[in-house]
Amino acid sequence: MTTTQADPLNMRYLVEGLALGVSYGLLFRLLAHFSWPGPSVVMSIGFLFLGPMVMGILAVRRASVATPAPVWMWFALPIGTVFLAMLAAILLYLEGTICVVFAFPIALVGAILGGVIGGLASRSHYRINRGTTACIAVIPFLIASAEPGFTAPTHIRTVASEIRIHASPEIVWNNIERVPAISPSELHTTWAQRIGFPRPVEATLSYQGIGGVRHASFERGLTFIETVTAWEPKHRLAFGIKADTAHIPPTTLDEHVTIGGRYFDVLDGEYLLEPLPNGDVLLHLTSHQRLSTDFNGYAGLWSDAVMQNLQSSILEVIQHRCEHA
Structure with missing residues (x-):
């Protein structure tokens, strides 16, 4: 009976995790498009790799609130998060198909790595609290905003x-x-x-x-x-x-x-x-x-x-x- 009651709750957190990851990615892209720190941030490691990594961490962390997400979800959830975020970017005319195709592989690697990090953290004695999560979420923004100030090779x-x-x-x-x-x-x-x-x-x-x-x-x-x-x-x-x-x-x-x-x-x-x-x-x-x-x-x-x-x-x-x- 306990397992039956837990399943709907787990599904709820899975959906919330997916939505959280997608929302973070879209927020990052919207900020770059309309104001801070400018469109050049899209061509940064902070945006293309670290941003999706945080998307994966957030998604899996939220999905593991009730019980740790299964290992397969460490991969499936980040993949779905990146796919939906990029699809939304195309539909909102934030990105063209060329850029999305080019960015997808590197973003996918980052998101999966984040999913694994979030999954391992959910099964360890150390749980990522809200304060730590907020700090992690800010890191890509800081790095991405600093990168345009350096001359690219x-x-x-x-x-x-x-x-x-x-x-x-x-x-x-x-x-x-x-x-x-x-x-x-x-x-x-x-x-x-x-x-x-x-x-x-x-x-x-x-x-x-x-x-x-x-x-x-x-x-x-x-x-x-x-x-x-x-x-x-x-x-x-x-x-x-x-x-x-x-x-x-x-x-x-x-x-x-x-x-x-x-x-x-x-x-x-x-x-x-x-x-x-x-x-x-x-x-x-x-x-x-x-x-x-x-x-x-x-x-x-x-x-x-x-x-x-x-x-x-x-x-x-x-x-x-x-x-x-």
Whole structure:
């Protein structure tokens, strides 16, 4: 009889724990969005990792008020907390899909770690009281507000892609110096496009030779100004890249992943044609990107994946055009 009476009470605390964790996460995001300490806090370890860790601690601690939560709940509850908080952030237009997808893995690790900490504390002789909980909850706010005052390390990433094309170097060259408008049927939908990254549209060229300017256009007003730095017909085309940030609509990309912004930029690109013995061409496309975050190792995994996805899509268009010329 006692167990039967306890079950509804435990479920109540589980729901309260979930709600508490989600509320904490949303409060943190709302404060960053509307006032303190500013939107840059979202790109901090305090927000992305420590905040979810506290979400996990709060959720599991509340769920363990009556009896210690089972071990599986140390993991399930934090996962649900992060998922619901990020879903709410999208629905409230606090975050775009790109940022949520990028942030979810690191937030999940932090939340699960917090869940384990909360679960172990609930089974130990030392119970986390309200005063200790309040102190723990404030720590991410303090760290996140301090992080923007420090200069983030800069890391240069290199992404290299290649594709084999059954065509002559001359045909390949003609299809890379300029890229006429790409129809939607020429591109298959990629995961990067599904989460919100614009698809490529075309690349124009002002004139042939070093100093020529290419305008690489993407959907939703995203444009790269590419100045030719190496011009070796049928062999090598290199260019510096500058995002046209003055004309990119604010709705094109989330501010935290804006190209040419505080955290990320594409610096240059290069096409290299490698003739093969059978007459084919191995076309290489290499680019360099700047990352300036407090977690460049993690951010680099995502930037590399997005750039690799983008470069592969462009190379596939070039391959198809060359082989059907």
